[in-house]
Amino acid sequence: MISPYQLTLNYKLHPGWLEPYLRGLHQGIAVARCCSACKKVSFPPIRVCECQHTSGEWVSLSGEAHIVNRCTGTEGDYALVQFAGADTKTVVRLDNISNADDIGYLQVTQSDQTHSDQTLDKSALVLTSDKNGDNHE
């Protein structure tokens, strides 16, 4: 056997056109895209709307989301949810939301990154049961 190769790759994935959305996640705010033409609201944002228009405005949602489907197990707790005010659904990680609850709230991304350096991490888009707690800056 050839000696083990080890790769350590420190990627810095930049936000690009999704910067408002990702900055919102870091602040615990659900920032969606509203199509200028048909007013469909997408969260996560969709660059080209179903109606084919590319222009849109960034809008802040309340951060409350309805749980449509959820899965639990050794892979973690995840759900398909629809944020209030959005016309699309999204996948989130659930943090301490009981099976009896079907509503949750966007949590501030736990990250060492500053807001001026919006790189991606894998701890964003988390839904918690805490509406007004220390999750919102």
Place this chain on the structure above:
Amino acid sequence: MAQSKVSVCGAAITAFNRRTDGSSFRDWASEAFDDALLMSSLVRQDIDALIVATESDFFTLQLNPASVLASDLGLIGVSTLRVEGGGASGQLAVQTASRLIQSGTHRHVAVVGVDPSASQLSAATVKSLYSFSFDAWTDGITGVSATALYALSFQSFMNRIAVNSDHLGQVTRQNRANAVHNPRAHLGKIHSQQDIDESPMLATPYRRLHCSPLSDGAAALILSSAKHLPVARKTAATIVGMGSASDTLHLGARSDPGHFAAKRIAMQRACADANIEPKDIDIAEVYDAYAGAQLQAIDALGLSNDIPTDLASLRFCKDGGCPINLSGGLMGQGAPVGATGVAQVATCALILEGLYEAHLQPSLLPRFALADTHGGICTTAAVTLLEGPVA
């Protein structure tokens, strides 16, 4: 100019398993290619192009793997190309090769699909790499796994189609039981429902035994223009329909996250290409990364109007009206990603010629076979239809 018909002149599949013999993906690719070339009655000098399917350079640790394999396979001088489309890589490679032949510019094209998905990296690392199959800027930043995303998609499917964990168990038992008769299979097993129910819950409703394994392996095809087939291969199966399509990358943007819309479109395109309908399909190899994905595929491909009833009547079992995954599928035969779609087409071609494993070969030669793969949560879909020599 009329398109050239594409025939499967040679087809071969290596063992799919976790290699512990010190061999590398280069050995498996060579083994599959040599066997396919032998079946084709052609020689290396007849090959005009090599199309290679591998999912990730992180698996092979090799940029430009087609150039490496061209050297190993003794194909210096031919045109080479690598095709990647996630889990659909293998079948997209088959379709790319077929288009070269249809164009009339190539007579014989070799397709090699290979991936070392089991023995070179830890399962945790491969799982981590698979998580980059999803939008890293949206779904990916949650840390969600493929299993959890497939589980959420299948739950949406269950909202529309009356299937449950019993049906997942039936698919699991059937595919693994078929694999018992496939000597190349990774997981030929006879499972009881209790075995399945006692396996760990990964992401509801998926338990470990509902999932396909990580495998090493390779598959190869020699595709030929029908008018240039060697005399010894005049009975070769023909590729009569191809279709591919895509869907939105993040699950929540889909109007029905449980519906494999890209697969439906790919199937419609393939059927239009072949001038047949889904009801004409006699056997199918479908993409069963998870037991529920097989049911979602049956729905999207239009292979059933009433899945629970067709499952109850054993329509998709070995002796049913439309056997599915006689090979064992990904769940039973295994899943070296780049090889998967190539192996599906190889399996279909061998069955249509009556050359498949004795215990799995249908007693009556089928006419039409379907091979179906996808990447992501059916974000990229590819469907290929084949016709046997009985036509």
